[in-house]
Amino acid sequence: MALRLLTLRIDGELDVVASRQRARQIAGLCGFGAQDQTRIATSVSELARNVYNYAGRGRIEFSVEGVTTPQVLMISIEDQGPGIPHLDLVLSGRYQSSTGMGLGLIGARRLMDQCEIDTAPGKGTTILLKKLLPAGAPLITARMAGDFGAQLASGSQAGATLAELQQQNQELLSTLAELKARQDEMLQLTRELEDTNRGVVALYAELDEKADHLRRADEMKSRFLSNMSHEFRTPLSSIRALCKLLLDRVDGELTGEQEKQIQFILKGSESLSELVNDLLDLAKIEAGKIEVRPSRFDVAEMFSALRGMLRPLLVTETVRLVFDEPEGVGSIHTDEAKVSQILRNFISNALKFTETGEVRVSAAALPDEEAVRFTVRDTGLGIAPENHQVIFEEFSQVENRLQQRVKGTGLGLPLCRKLAHLLGGRIELESELGTGSAFSVVLPLRLQQDEPAWQALPSQAEDDGRLPLLIVEDNRQTSLMYEKYLEETEFRPVTVRSVWEAEQAWGTLSPAAVLLDIHLGSEDTWRWLNKLKMDPQRRQVPVIIATEVDDQHKGYTLGADAYFVKPLFREDLLGALRRLTGSESGEAPQQNVNDTMQSNRYDVKPS
Structure with a gap:
């Protein structure tokens, strides 16, 4: 308006x-x-x-x-x-x-x-x-x-001519004075930069050398730990076996004090063994030596195996371990051992920090993402929101009243997050103090080993000859929906989540069109739209806005070629793309639409 x-x-x-x-x-x-x-x-x-x-x-x-x-x-x-x-x-x-x-x-x-x-x-x-x-x-x-x-x-x-001339003279004098001051500043800055440049060049060389040393040291650390699995685990296993032999009185009776000391040794070796196992798994992932072996397995059968495996952890009758029947999930194709490892860690932590109530394990399909969410929900102590990130840092633990009774290494949850990323998924957490926690892992129904699940920048290896469509959208579910819309069409989706990523992507491809959301987290894209339409080399690329902001007049004023208010449907998106790029008739792309299209869901800019 x-x-x-x-x-x-x-x-x-x-x-x-x-x-x-x-x-x-x-x-x-x-x-x-x-x-x-x-x-x-x-x-x-x-x-x-x-x-x-x-x-x-x-x-x-x-x-x-x-x-x-x-x-x-x-x-x-x-x-x-x-x-x-x-x-x-x-x-x-x-x-x-x-x-x-x-x-x-x-x-x-x-x-x-x-x-x-x-x-x-x-x-x-x-x-x-x-x-x-x-x-x-x-x-x-x-x-x-x-x-x-x-x-x-x-x-x-009256007197407008004289007043305007006086104003122009004042502006000119002010501009000349400002230019003279800036010229002096530039000369001084140039001299300072010449001096600084020599120091910066030397500093960069030194930093590169130190960074190379650190990189080699980190690689050697990861390689050392990943290759020392046998050397670490063998003596620990021997200590545990000898302790059990002694406690079983194979070599004779023990005094009460001796039995107490051997139990201390056994408990210490078990804690150390758990720490070593987690540490070595993390080192293997960092060194790239961990292997992913995807296979198709039934989720209900995995739950059954976990139920039998973890039942011995129930040391009190005040806590129940419940496995729900999977909702809409039959079988999935991923690494069963690593999924089981993630869930075992979630369940073990839940049982440790739940005094009364239940620990419930469930699985539910996510059709929009073609994924499944595994959730372990407990009625335990809960975690304050400010500590949600802390618990995923290595060797970090949150103090609580049960900490003296249930020791931990602080490596289990960081390992779970790395394993989830390795399987193309993510970890989610819902928790508050006093209300329990819900740890979830979201995994794709089929693991694609040669493609990451979500990339910060688009991969050009996927170029299949179709017209690239740059999708600037920060909502993962929405971007997945757009990608489904474009399957088996003449358009190839290239998805980014911010203006910065869009600029980086534009440097590696020439999009046939842009699908733009206005609100991306804390930033809006009005000014970037204006920047595109002011750029002589990019202004001819059609920009389609799909957003929840109903301000079509501003969108068209800044140069948008089509404007949709979410939700955007497949036939509307493809119709606008084909008209704006000329793909349906083989014509060259045009900047605006030649005929006005309006409906209750979208609006296309008239020429």
Whole structure:
């Protein structure tokens, strides 16, 4: 929705001066700083002068677009003159004119965020300038726009020429002084940088050398631990076996004190053996020596095996271990031993820290992700939210009143997380103090060993000749849905989760179109959309917005080619993509749609 602020007519030279003055005033009312006010005023003044020189008369209209921040200041300059011949040549800066024709247009394009020109011989020219309001600018409402218009319309133009000249002289003197100060600063900075550069080069060389030493030391540590499995475990096994022989009185009776001491030795060796096992498993994963052996197995059968294996851990009748029947899960294809290891660790921890109640193990299918979630829920002590990350750090434990009774290594949960990532899944935790905990592992129904489950940046190895579609979406389920939409179509999804990742991905591929969400975590993409449409090399790539923000006017103002309010359905997405890229007719991609499409779910920008 556009809020009109002021309309000016250009009939003489005084009107050109007045347009500059009004442009500066409007920029100030909209919250722009002094430099931006000067840029806007200069752009309007140059284009108004062109209207007066080449068309004789015209009009300028100031308005604000958008109902949410950041809003857009829009300035429309229209005339009914002869039009601009050789527009492309003029905008390229290669057009030679004795009257200076084209310099004002080039300057306005550089000073504003966007500049759209519509001209034809004998039909006049319309130029639309756009500039995003600053981040801290107030939201301009219809009432404020009316107050601005009344305030500007009531201003007298008497003495406008002299006042404007004085203002321009002050701006020029201020700019010259600022340029001189910056030049002096640049000279000083250049000298300092020359001195610093030599030190930085030496420092980088030293850091590279130290980083190489650390990398080699880390590799040697992991290799040493992964290769020392037999040497660590054999003596521990011998100690445990000898302790059991002594406790079984194979070599004769023991005194009470001797039995007590041997039990201490046995308990210590068992704790040390558990620590060594976890440590060696972590080292193997880091060294890349752990093997993944996927196979198809039945989840219910794995639960049955775990039930028999873990029943001896129930040392009290106040805690029940319950295995629910898997919901919608039959068999899956992954490494059964490692899934069992993760669940054993979850269940063991739950039994340790649950005094009364139950430990419940369940499995449920996740159709949207083609995955299964295994959950171990207990009624134990619970974990405070601020400690949810701490427990996944190696050798870290949370203090609690049961800690003296149930010792641990602090390596079990970090190992579970590494194993889950190795299997293409993730670990989830829900817990609060006093209400118990729910540890879950989400794993794909079929393990793809040659592809990671979720990459920070897209892999170009997947290029199959289809048109790449850059999907900027931070919600994993939504991005998976889009990827399902594009299966067996002419479009190949390339998914990223932030603007930074989108820029990195653009450096390695040329997308045929962009599917853009507005809110990505704590950032929004309005300014990135504006940046794309200002880039001469990327502005022709169609941008389709799919978001929960219902502000289509702002989206189209900033250059979006189609706008959808979630949920986005498959036929709507493919229809918009094929029209915008010309893939359904074999035509070259076009920037806008040639016919307006509207429904209750989406809106496509008309040309």
